[in-house]
Amino acid sequence: MKKITTPLTDAAVQDLKAGDSVLITGIIYTGRDSAHKRLIEALNAKQPLPVDLKGQIIYYVGPAPAKPGYPIGPAGPTTSERMDPYTPALLAYGMKGMIGKGNRTPDVIDALKKYTGVYFAAVGGAAALIAKRIKKCETIAYDDLGPEAIMKLTVEDFPVVVVNDCYGNDLYEEGMKKYRKS
Amino acid sequence: MKEVKYQDIVNTVAKLCIDANCLIGDDIVNAFKSGLKIEESPTGKDILNQLIENVEISKNEMIPACQDTGVAVVFLEVGSGVKVTGGELFDAINAGVAKGYKEGYLRKSIVSDPLRRKNTGDNTPAFIHTEIVAGDNLKITIAPKGGGSENMSEVKMLTPAAGWEGIKKFVIDRVMRSKANPCPPIIVGVGIGGNFEKVAYLAKKALLRDIGSVHPDPFYAEKEKELVEEINKTGIGPQGFGGRVTALAAFIESYPCHIASMPAAVNINCHAARHKTAVL
Numbered sequence: 001m002k003k004i005t006t007p008l009t010d011a012a013v014q015d016l017k018a019g020d021s022v023l024i025t026g027i028i029y030t031g032r033d034s035a036h037k038r039l040i041e042a043l044n045a046k047q048p049l050p051v052d053l054k055g056q057i058i059y060y061v062g063p064a065p066a067k068p069g070y071p072i073g074p075a076g077p078t079t080s081e082r083m084d085p086y087t088p089a090l091l092a093y094g095m096k097g098m099i100g101k102g103n104r105t106p107d108v109i110d111a112l113k114k115y116t117g118v119y120f121a122a123v124g125g126a127a128a129l130i131a132k133r134i135k136k137c138e139t140i141a142y143d144d145l146g147p148e149a150i151m152k153l154t155v156e157d158f159p160v161v162v163v164n165d166c167y168g169n170d171l172y173e174e175g176m177k178k179y180r181k182s
Numbered sequence: 183m184k185e186v187k188y189q190d191i192v193n194t195v196a197k198l199c200i201d202a203n204c205l206i207g208d209d210i211v212n213a214f215k216s217g218l219k220i221e222e223s224p225t226g227k228d229i230l231n232q233l234i235e236n237v238e239i240s241k242n243e244m245i246p247a248c249q250d251t252g253v254a255v256v257f258l259e260v261g262s263g264v265k266v267t268g269g270e271l272f273d274a275i276n277a278g279v280a281k282g283y284k285e286g287y288l289r290k291s292i293v294s295d296p297l298r299r300k301n302t303g304d305n306t307p308a309f310i311h312t313e314i315v316a317g318d319n320l321k322i323t324i325a326p327k328g329g330g331s332e333n334m335s336e337v338k339m340l341t342p343a344a345g346w347e348g349i350k351k352f353v354i355d356r357v358m359r360s361k362a363n364p365c366p367p368i369i370v371g372v373g374i375g376g377n378f379e380k381v382a383y384l385a386k387k388a389l390l391r392d393i394g395s396v397h398p399d400p401f402y403a404e405k406e407k408e409l410v411e412e413i414n415k416t417g418i419g420p421q422g423f424g425g426r427v428t429a430l431a432a433f434i435e436s437y438p439c440h441i442a443s444m445p446a447a448v449n450i451n452c453h454a455a456r457h458k459t460a461v462l
Contacts, residue, residue, distance in 0.1 A: 019225070019423075021225070021228070061249065062249065062250075062289065062291075063249050063289070064245075064246050064249040064251060064287060064288060064289040065287045065288075065289065066287070067243075067245060067287045070245075073245065073246070073249065073287055073289070074240075074245055074246045074247070074248060074249040075249050076248055076249050076250075078250070078329075078330065079329075079330045079333070079363050081363070101330075101362055101363070101365065101421070101422075102330075102361065102362045102363040102422070103361055103362065103363070103422075121362070121421065121422075121423075123229055123232050123233070123236075123421055124248075124330065124362075124365030124421060124452065125233065125236070125247065125248045125365045125452050125453055125454045126232050126233060126235075126236040127236070127246065127247065127248045127249040127250075128236050128239040128240040128243070128245050128246070128247055129232055129235055129236040129239055131245075132239065146290075146301060147289060147290075159232075161225065161421075161423060163423075171423055171424070172361055172362055172422050172423070172424075174424070175223070175225075175417070175419060175422070175423045175424020175425070176361070176416065176417040176418055176419070176422070176424050177417065177424075178223075178417065178424050179222065179223060179417035179419055179424045179425050179426060180415065180416060180417030181415040181417065182415070
């Protein structure tokens with residue numbers, strides 16, 4: 001089990017290999033479909049982003065509402081492929097990592113190599129368990145988007161697995177090959 | 183004629199929505215535990231243990247097991263001797279969904295238009311399937327369905343010559359292309375027969391069965407077993423990280439069809455297979 005702290009440096013990303021189980025501590029930002037669209041529109045218009053994503057990790061999640069007394073509701077990953085069209089530009093900008101579930105396009109995997117980034121998967125559906133590792137949650141941008149707003153999460157030992165590292169390895173491909181029976 | 187009160191339906195539906203999302207069935211937990219015995223991948227075992235713990239937390243704290251608390255899919259069996267008083271049946275169902283999703287802190291995941299995409303704010307409308315049956319009971323089943331697994335589903339208009347081999351190939355291919363997206367280990371609902379719109383309904387209805395239940399027709403019971411074995415050879419494994427346990431179950435619903443047709447549908451469910459039933 002590896003432990004990392006955000007924001008991430010190139011050296012920290014280079015230390016991560018596909019298949020590694022990792023615990024993340026620090027700040028991560030949420031973002032999904034609509035927030036990504038707005039971030040890219042801001043980048044294209046050369047406007048400042050509402051949050052500086054350099055060195056940061058985006059978590060693809062739309063949490064359920066928090067019960068009274070809880071910092072956040074259940075918060076498992078959503079399917080990453082919907083964010084693929086926006087991802088290379090964010091990696092070029094300086095974003096270092098993403099947490100989601102499911103395969104990425106070759107363009108994203110190439111961008112991870114080119115810009116030294118990493119793609120993690122969290123356990124889809126383990127949303128009640130994952131929420132226990134989120135200590136604080138505040139909406140910091142696009143609050144009109146409801147569960148799709150950008151939230152700043154303070155996490156402790158947030159459990160993920162490296163799927164795509166910065167060397168072009170892919171846990172989904174390699175794992176499936178290893179256990180496949182013809 | 184038996185009278186069923188509008189408000190009783192509202193309250194029952196609200197409770198079913200909350201219970202379905204927070205109280206995952208023992209059949210699922212038992213399937214995770216059986217999976218631990220056959221899973222060869224250490225990461226796969228770790229995932230199954232996390233899923234067991236997740237269900238425990240969800241039950242103990244009455245919070246949803248998954249943040250995607252889904253579309254409220256409702257299966258109604260309305261006895262021909264049932265009369266709803268104090269309001270309309272479908273209004274009561276929708277009012278119950280709105281109440282349950284608010285009071286249970288469930289996520290509102292419905293947009294009012296597929297292209298203009300404005301959230302309706304209360305998770306309505308419910309997607310309601312109604313059957314009129316004999317008797318004077320109103321049977322309500324709520325099966326919240328998440329988007330990630332629903333997006334991996336498909337209908338195919340096969341022709342009779344394709345046979346069982348054609349159906350099997352279609353199902354396995356659909357699972358292979360889905361990989362990690364529907365949050366494996368999955369439950370695979372398969373519809374065979376009927377026509378274009380009927381077959382999709384059959385695949386969804388198949389998902390209402392409890393894991394461990396055996397198809398009443400031995401012919402299809404055998405086919406279900408074969409599908410699970412084939413799917414678990416793919417190596418996709420828990421969460422797609424590689425492993426033995428890709429599907430916890432495959433369920434088939436069949437129906438008569440046209441002499442020229444053999445429609446097939448696959449509706450994939452994630453491991454959070456949620457459904458609760460009440461009879462009024």
